[in-house]
Amino acid sequence: AQRVTQPEKLLSVFKGAPVELKCNYSYSGSPELFWYVQYSRQRLQLLLRHISRESIKGFTADLNKGETSFHLKKPFAQEEDSAMYYCALKDSQGAQKLVFGQGTRLTINP
Amino acid sequence: DAGITQSPRHKVTETGTPVTLRCHQTENHRYMYWYRQDPGHGLRLIHYSYGVKDTDKGEVSDGYSVSRSKTEDFLLTLESATSSQTSVYFCAISLQGLKAEAFFGQGTRLTVV
Numbered sequence: 001a002q003r004v005t006q007p008e009k010l011l012s013v014f015k016g017a018p019v020e021l022k023c024n025y026s027y028s029g030s031p032e033l034f035w036y037v038q039y040s041r042q043r044l045q046l047l048l049r050h051i052s053r054e055s056i057k058g059f060t061a062d063l064n065k066g067e068t069s070f071h072l073k074k075p076f077a078q079e080e081d082s083a084m085y086y087c088a089l090k091d092s093q094g095a096q097k098l099v100f101g102q103g104t105r106l107t108i109n110p
Numbered sequence: 111d112a113g114i115t116q117s118p119r120h121k122v123t124e125t126g127t128p129v130t131l132r133c134h135q136t137e138n139h140r141y142m143y144w145y146r147q148d149p150g151h152g153l154r155l156i157h158y159s160y161g162v163k164d165t166d167k168g169e170v171s172d173g174y175s176v177s178r179s180k181t182e183d184f185l186l187t188l189e190s191a192t193s194s195q196t197s198v199y200f201c202a203i204s205l206q207g208l209k210a211e212a213f214f215g216q217g218t219r220l221t222v223v
Contacts (some may be wrong), residue, residue, distance in 0.1 A: 006152070010149065022187070032208040032209065034211065034212075035222070036212075041215075043214045043215070043216060043217075044153075044200065044202075044214040049209060049211065051208070051209050052209070065215040080202070086152060086153060088212075090162070091210055092208055095158070095160045095166055096141055096157060096160065096204070096206070096208070097166070098143055098155070098158070098204065098212055099154070099155055100139075100152055100153035100154075100155075100167070101152055102144070102150065102151060102152035103152035103153070
């Protein structure tokens, strides 16, 4: 069964400090992993996907299959990064089931 | 916004009554999902659909049923609402393909009293 774990419910860092949001997964196949973000009073939206190896708003995430992790990182946090972050895994089988972790609420202090 | 709307946006209902939430899309996306969002639990998958009349259970499907009789609508029904089903419910849609992102509705806040 596919499962996504985000061990930190809350994370608070100061502006300008590095940020790392942890995500671990369990999945028997080849996973497709995403990070979604929910800003206050906005819809959940895609932040980045591992297949694209992209950097969005200064965030990056590397898939580590050995450690089954997909941690989200940013070298210098900004106040507008305060939001709820969700790691998600999509089933590579036909039905493409999409499951999310418990979420991490990130607060950037001035 | 990706052409996905949920209705109603807010609802208060009594324990034991049936409730149906609607997710409507104008994007012709094949995949549709229903989630509930609760503090400490994040987003949990209730049911999902991979085509008209093709649905499957998610992690927390007990007490919920779904129907998808046409591409654009995915209905979530609480057969007999309980207080534990008080939550914010989100619908999402996605194109076919592993890389395809999911687009989310605005959410429905349901309170069962």
